[in-house]
Amino acid sequence: xxxxxxxxxxxxxxxxxxxxxxxxxxxxxxxxxxxxxxxxxxxxxxxxxxxxxxxxxxxxxxxxxxxxxxxxxxxxxxxxxxxxxxxxxxxxxxxxxxxxxxxxxxxxxxxxxxxxxxxxxxxxxxxxxxxxxxxxxxxxxxxxxxxxxxxxxxxxxxxxxxxxxxxxxxxxxxxxxxxxxxxxxxxxxxxxxxxxxxxxxxxxxxxxxxxxxxxxxxxxxxxxxxxxxxxxxxxxxxxxxxxxxxxxxxxxxxxx
Numbered sequence: 001x002x003x004x005x006x007x008x009x010x011x012x013x014x015x016x017x018x019x020x021x022x023x024x025x026x027x028x029x030x031x032x033x034x035x036x037x038x039x040x041x042x043x044x045x046x047x048x049x050x051x052x053x054x055x056x057x058x059x060x061x062x063x064x065x066x067x068x069x070x071x072x073x074x075x076x077x078x079x080x081x082x083x084x085x086x087x088x089x090x091x092x093x094x095x096x097x098x099x100x101x102x103x104x105x106x107x108x109x110x111x112x113x114x115x116x117x118x119x120x121x122x123x124x125x126x127x128x129x130x131x132x133x134x135x136x137x138x139x140x141x142x143x144x145x146x147x148x149x150x151x152x153x154x155x156x157x158x159x160x161x162x163x164x165x166x167x168x169x170x171x172x173x174x175x176x177x178x179x180x181x182x183x184x185x186x187x188x189x190x191x192x193x194x195x196x197x198x199x200x201x202x203x204x205x206x207x208x209x210x211x212x213x214x215x216x217x218x219x220x221x222x223x224x225x226x227x228x229x230x231x232x233x234x235x236x237x238x239x240x241x242x243x244x245x246x247x248x249x250x251x252x253x254x255x256x
Contacts, residue, residue, distance in 0.1 A: 001100050003152045004129045008096045011136040014145065016089065023088075027142040028217075028250060032079060034142055037135045039082025040075065042092040045099045048128055051112045052102040052121065058113050071115070099128065116166060116243035123159075130156045130241055134215035141217075141255065149187040149208045157184055157207050160214030160241040161194045167240040176201065176231045184210050201229035203236065214241035216249040 015022075015038060023035040032040075051058040065074045085091055106112065106121035119127065133156055140147050161182050165175040181199035184192045184207040192207060203210070205225035212218040213225060213236065220236055227233040 001104055001125055003155060004103075004125045004132070005096075005100055007129045007132045007136070007152055010147075010150075011132060011139065012089075012093065014136065014139055014143065022143070023083075025142045027138040028254070029138055031076070032138070033083060034139050035083035035088060036079040037139050038088055038092050039085070040079040041132060041135055042088070042095045043078045043082055044131060045092070045095040045128065048112075048114075048124060049095070049099045049102050051114060052099070052106055052124065055113050062115070096128075096132075100125070114243060126155045126159050127242075130159050130215065133211070134217055134242070137212070137215070137217045151186055151188060151190075153207050153211050154186060154192055156211040156215065156241065157182075157192060158194070160210060160239060163214070163241050164235060164239070166243075167235065167238055170240065171238060180229075180232055180235070182210070201232040203227050203232050214239045216240065219250050219252040219254065221252040222255065 015034060018034065024033050026033055027037055029037070047058070047061075050061060068074065082088060082091075103121040103125050109120075111118035111120060112124050114124070114127075129152065133152070136147070161180075164180065168175040178201065179195045179199060181195040181197065181202045182193065183202070183204040185205070186192050186207045203225060205223070209218070209223040209225050213220060213223055225236060227236050
């Protein structure tokens with residue numbers, strides 16, 4: 001939970017002194033300003049809090065919402081509504097703090113409902129860190145800021161590896177039977193690895209690049225990732241660490 005809080009605090013530093021023009025600045029997500037991005041984080045933190053504290057209520061709320069439109073439609077509506085709040089920053093701070101406290105109180109072994117498979121409180125915290133980091137990247141891009149990568153990226157990378165089969169299922173494709181080997185170089189030079197050392201299908205490169213790929217914040221052509229094997233190469237074309245619609249990602253060369 002400390003890493004989740006730290007990720008939120010780092011993004012908070014980027015937006016806390018923004019004026020009206022800053023909050024209204026467009027981000028790489030079509031139609032979304034910086035205010036939309038923060039409003040989305042606050043909204044999904046609230047939804048995750050509901051999942052952690054009232055599983056039945058979470059399921060009922062999701063079912064009700066989906067009768068009013070697609071998941072993407074609901075996401076856009078919620079972000080648009082939240083972006084107009086005069087207390088948006090305070091609201092986000094409260095929602096993320098409340099969520100972190102709730103997740104700490106979930107008993108070990110309990111699975112929380114979500115839009116994808118149910119998950120533990122630890123995995124939920126990892127997913128929220130990933131979303132905070134990913135939407136923080138959109139905000140950094142809007143502000144022209146280059147963030148210094150931290151070892152917290154390991155959480156994002158881990159989720160990107162674990163969601164391999166989910167990404168296949170999202171495209172109605174059967175996942176490969178054999179595990180892949182993923183070797184990434186962390187910001188401090190440490191090697192992070194998943195999967196058997198003798199795997200035929202392999203992915204390697206900088207951890208930052210892999211995280212940008214699985215959160216769809218950069219186009220694969222702009223990243224220094226190497227795939228060995230046809231299945232690994234195919235996976236990098238649609239890898240996705242988040243639940244919900246994949247969207248169109250980013251265009252090659254969009255960020256110079």
